[in-house]
Amino acid sequence: LPFPCQEAECGYVIIVMALFWCTEALPLAVTALLPVVLFPLMNIMDSSTVSQEYLNDSNMLFIGGLLMAIAIENWNVHKRVALAVLRLTGVRPALLLMGFMVVTAFLSMWISNTATTAMMVPIAHAVLEQLHRSEVESNATDQVSENINKGFELQEESTTPVNSKEIREKGERVMGDSVHVLTVEEDRKRNDNLTEKNHKKFSKGMSLAICYSASIGGIATLTGTSPNLVLQGQVNQIFPDNGNVITFASWFSFAFPTMVLLLTLAWIWLQILYFGFNFKKNFGCGASPATKAKEERAYGIIKEESRKMGKMKFAEIAVVILFVLLVLLWFTREPGFIPGWATVLFNKDDESYVTDGTVAIFISILLFIIPSGFSNNSREQTDGRSKFQAPPPLLDWKVVHKKMPWNIVFLLGGGFALAKGSEVSGLSTWLGNQLTPLESIPFPAIAFVMCLLVATFTECASNVATTTLFLPILASMSQAICLHPLYVMLPCTLSASLAFMLPVATPPNAIVFSYGQLKVLDMAKAGFVLNILGVLTITLAINTWASSLFNLQTFPSWANKTGMC
Template sequence: MALYWCTECIPLAVTALLPVILYPMLGILEAGEVCVQYLKDSNMLFIGGLLVAIAVEQWRLHRRIAVLVLLIVGVKPSLLMIGFMSTTAFLSMWISNSAATAMMLPIASAVLQQLCETEANAEERKFSLAAAKNGQENQAFEMGDIEESKENELEAKESSIKIEVCDTSPDAKQRRLKMEQKYAHLKKGMSLSICYAASIGGTATLTGTTPNVILKGQIDELFPQNGGIINFASWFGFAFPNMVLTLALSWLWLQFMFLGFNLKKSFGCGTNKESDREAYQVIRNEYKKLGKMSFAEACVLVIFILLVLMWFTREPGFIPGWATVLFNKEKTYVTDGTVAIFMSSLFFCIPSNLPRCCGKSEDGTPAEAPSPLLKWDIVQEKMPWNIILLLGGGFALAHGSEKSGLSVWLGESLTPLQSIPPFAICILLCLVVAMFTECSSNVATTTLFLPVLASMAIAIKIHPLYVMIPCTIAASLAFMLPVATPPNAIAFSFANLKVMDMAKAGLVLNIVGVLIINLAINTWGVTMFQLNTFPTWADVNVTQTP
């Protein structure tokens, strides 16, 4: 299965179904016991989260949030970059990373196009006034300037940033090409910042990206006595500060690569107030196109906010949650998956329009019932059913490894690692996972590594979460190659990037991301999850393993 997942010789979901065939035939598990692994509580959490994301996309609530944030941050290049990054990261916490990237890139392109045009027009007016004042005509270029102009023109042609000017003199053309080149370079940085922010933002919530859900499922499968140590609130408490820190340092690195550390240039970019107003108007026009918030949008927003609040307060950890108080203080009857399915089912019950009081339409005929916020046909089209099967295949693989004794054998073979400090093991494993995920999907990477990491942790008597959480987040640090993750591929094609552009920016971010993850797990992570001690629920699991 690992070989098939890495090479993708057959679809990933089909590979995930192999335990249904091979475990019974090899006498490892009965077919019924295998099939039960394919639809667990983690799958329900994933389905519920996706239904909310589909509803948000269906009624374009995510676009309204994005444009509203950009209206707040303004159009200065540095602020614009952090505005796009923070908005994309926030959206990818709740909707798919690909959808957040695909939505934000055209908005960024339109704003940069307007900035380029207004700055070019301002320069043209300045040079025209200077020429009129001095009574001089524009002079011809030297040969070296002509060669430089050809190089600039070639690079500018690769970008969609174009300037329309009336002046066709040689020096005006040279200025136009330099301006296009500058904004083509800026567009590359902006596109990379958006796709990277999508991957970083998805790590902040339990439903933000699939590896997080896989971790919860694997923990519950391998350590059934863990007491729900990983839930929405606990994950957010650890991962959100980690995400913010990673996002901030990513912004600084991309700022250095594409804008430099000239604060006047970065935060002002040499544009005048008129240029800023015209570019700002582009964003304002985008917001006006959305019109007033509809009844359906308002309903989706309310359900979304209630869902997040219920997730946070179900079992916050420091006080008894509402699920414990209302249902049972000893057993966990209600989980995050229960809440997700309950709230997402409301999309199929609540109408998308306010029904008329008398049941009559404007022409007096009986009014038809308004359509719900979500229709099942739309869900069938947008729901990634293959990922749900892939999740189940990972749980089946872990269950079979436990029952067959493979987990114990793997753990015993990794006992020599006891001589290495835990923090060094964690850094090394994160680097391996971060490099592996560049060539394989983060879902496959997490599914393959987590059971092995759990076995290793048990063997060398360290807290399983000490290595499993960092490696899960590291699986989302796919920054170097276009094929590593869908957001990278979208940005690569949209901005006409070169592989080397992405590799240079992504290599540093991979290293920075790994270091930040290890800083987080060794500081507030230790306090939150009590990582300094080997948990009793991991000991119980060992004794129950045949």
């Protein structure tokens, strides 16, 4: 591109921001604010237009979802759900691993991946430590019992003639007229070492299972992780006439089956890697009494944690009811196969002004209104008179101020500003024209290669920055080669969450790595295979159920801006 021109200037801004995001020379959120300064200075967009992108509908949906998640965390509803599921699955290795993975993935669908991982890792380590302690005690008891039995055997044998040759063949040594067994201490050390080795392997597998499940679970819902909202925002911005193709319901229909399939593959792979193919041991079939006693003691930890939480309080029940109401309103707003409540009740010129963001903010406001309890003792004495004291609400601003990740809000806004700048400057059109030769490549191959590229890139950069940089380019490419934009944008958005190989790739990886049981090689070895499985699963999804769900076989009219397709 000749310089200066608006396309080149916008490209310069994107390159600078990409470098800053990859190197973290500035905090990610600060880098995201650069368009507010650079776009007006380069006459690409005026300041007021750029600023509007930082709090659009997708960001309001994100904020509403975060407020609901903060309320769930604040009242420990997520911990209660986790313990309830673990009580159902039990503590047998394969089922315990599955239990933690299912709970982590489910919670990650609704609250942040980081918060989910930070909560689940201590619970997992407490259970594993109890399992390990019980196994060590069981081994010690067995060893004492074995020594006593051997003592009786030796006492009996000393009354009969001893053939030294026979004794040597049994691994014993004759010293005069007495027999001394040398293998007792060695057996104890060998058993202890084996127990410690198995415990470390189990701990590694469980740690990886939790951080991987947090990343996998986030892809299932529109608000589960930030890249999903980046996609929705950029589709609505680049293709304003898309007919609201990305909704909570449509995304869930596509991404939830993908998540379940990938989570199952991850469970199988981690079992193979850390537990082997011992079906009897992994599922606890035909376990010995000592093993059952060990499992019961570990199971007691989960029961004790549940007992400490007591009965559900009014605040917890209220948060659960609001959460269920939020999900129901999201699903029924515009389900697709029938008119939703937003279309029926709030319709103007055959168009509803209500979005998923409207619903999220409405429920969030209720969290600040509904009290957290009702008590007869909520009175305070003032000058001899009794004054009623209102109970605190389910959520107050101090908690929000402490837990709200405002940096992600700015990061999302910076991505939307970049996408708008690319469109206004003409950079998107120019990129699309340069990618026209890709039309000769089979579309499934394009999607697969792009998924691999994004999955590799997201190991070194944040998933939000990755989707922010790639999605506008993919949108331009799809228009240039007359390919449905969602055919490449959907799988690449999911691929941005496949950050499995490095501790720095995503916060959940960093959290489990900080516990000191994992090496980078452990994560890289497990994550490499899981990355491949993830890309293959996403490619399968986009060519099967997603194809019919979003009608990906035909190029949509709302994407045909040039009129050439």
